[in-house]
Structure formats: structure tokens, C-alpha cells
Amino acid sequence: MLSAYLTQLIADRGARSAIGESPRVALTSKESAMFARRGPWLGTNDRYVRLRRIEALDPVEDCREITKLFYEDFGSVMIGQLAPSLMSTYAAPRMSRILASSGELQHRFTKRLVDTLLLHAQMLEHGYSPGPGREAAKRVNEMHRQYDIHPDDFVSQSCEATVWPIHLAENYGWRPVTDIERRGLTEYNLLQGKHFNVKNAPETYEGMVAFRDKYLDDHCFFEPQNRALADSTLTFFESMVPAPLGRLMPKFLLALTDPRIVVACGYKNPGPIARRIAGIVLKLIGKADPVRDGSPDFAAELASKIYPDGWEVQKLGTHVKAQQPQTH
């Protein structure tokens, strides 16, 4: 499931470091001096340099690079991506029943999150030709094969991973989003989808918006496990921020989430004032964008806590064997 914001955050540090090597968290003084000398954005002092590079790229051939640059440029507003995207998978009982049955999200949330981010980061950083990116896709496919996942649910997640980050950047970002970025993210998620055997995904951004919309209308409704999954997610985000601010975190995240998802997860839909305040806060957070080259990040720190001795793609995620029928 896509979770591209933190994915991107650790793409730089977790995925760039060699497999098995512990991701670094803080810049060394030498690195800081180097970035200060060269300029903070792609080694320049031009805040628009990533956009200029994006505009020079081909949206199909270079979709992966466009997606990476997009996430770097809007890194701060993407704080509104992870929880709402995860909750979109809990809101549809066809998905939440499977997710709840594995127990990973309720009982090992941090590991589940970190592994997801590391695997996504490998794909985004290295692509799908032989190497760590393809290995990561293979690992994810092995996990998915253990479950009976409906093809439309895969499509819905490809659409969510495209539409939601664009929505956040368009509404709360520091600069307008361009057509090439919409197209680039669409193509990247289609490419990823091909490697996950996602069939019949819409081929345009507008098609993805329409699919997501209809999917939320048709498939999202309350069942108790939706709420259990969402509670464990919001509790995690609450714990990431010191009290008393932490207590506001679930309210903030719910106020950024699509009302259909909020209600299907069993929460009261935040009213227009709460949504307005959350939007203003996210806009203020977004003022830190464009994210500077080599910025330290909390996700890399999380990964280094869980895997102080490093990690390997093959060992990430779950290794559940398919249930064999019992013979007597």
C-alpha cells in the first residue's frame, strides 16, 4: 500500500545506503558544510531547480525520477499522506478483513510501517530492472500471493498513491503542481502496478481520480475491524509527537482525511472548522518546502531503531507460508 511520503523521506537515506548497511540519520559536519557550500536544492540556491528539472524530463520514460523530485519538493506537506492512505485500505471491508487477519498492523505496527517504507524506497530509488528495486517488488508479491486480494482493490491503491499526494500538494503546497507532475506520478504508479500484477488500472490521472471516487462511494463502509486497524495507526502517530501536542495528532490527521474514509473507519466526521484549521496548519508546515538536499528525517531514525545492525530486502515483511490442507 502506498505510503509515499515517508517512503520518499527514507529513499534518500535508507535506500541509498547499501543493503544491510544501517541508514544514517543525521548529517555529518562535513556533509552539512558541503551542502551549505553547494546550495541546498540539488546543489544550487534555486528553490525551483527541481521543478525545472522535472519540466525537462519525459513523463513516461522518467516517471520515477519525476516522482522522486516531486516528493522532495513537497516533502513537508506529505505529512498528510501516510495515515490517510493507510486508512483508505481499512475503510473497505474487503481489504480490512485481510489486513486484520494477518495481525501485522494491530500488533507490529512500527515494523510493518518501516518495512513498507523500506520496500517502497527500494523501488523508487532503484526501479524495477534487476537489483534491489526488483527484489523489493518480488518480496511484496510473495506477501500478496498469500491472500485472496480482489483486483479492483489493487487498482484502488494505485489510484490512491497517485491522487492523494497530488491533492495535498495542490491544496497545501508552496507552489502550483504542473501537468507533467500529475502525469509522472500516474505513470510511476502504473509502472509499479505492472510489477504487482495490477490489471485494468485507469491510464490517465483523471481516470484515476474518477476510479478512486467511485471506489470510495461503492466499497467503503463500517465494519469493526476497520476501526481497530485505524486506532492502532492513529495511536502510533500520536506517540510520535510529544504530549500534549500528540493528543491533537489523531484529530489533525482525521481532519485531513476524506470524510468517506473517516466515517467508514468508525469516527465522527470532523466538521468544516476542524478541517479548515487542519488545512491552515498543513499549509504552515508546508512552508518548510522545498525540502533541502540531505535533510534529516524521522523515518530513517525509526528504521535505524528497528534495525540497528542494518536490514536486507529479503528479510523485510512477513514470511507466512500458505496454509496447507491438513492430512491425517
Ligand code: HEM
Ligand atoms: C498497488 C497496490 C499495493 C502496494 C503498492 C502494496 C504494497 C505493499 C508493501 C510494500 C507491503 C510490505 C509490507 C511489510 O513489509 O510488512 C505489502 C504487504 C501486504 N499487503 Fe500490500 N500493497 C498493495 C495492495 C494491497 C491490497 C489491495 C491489499 C489488500 C488487503 C494488500 C494487502 C497486503 C498484505 C496482507 C500484506 C502483508 C503484510 C500484512 O499482513 O499486513 N496490499 N503491500
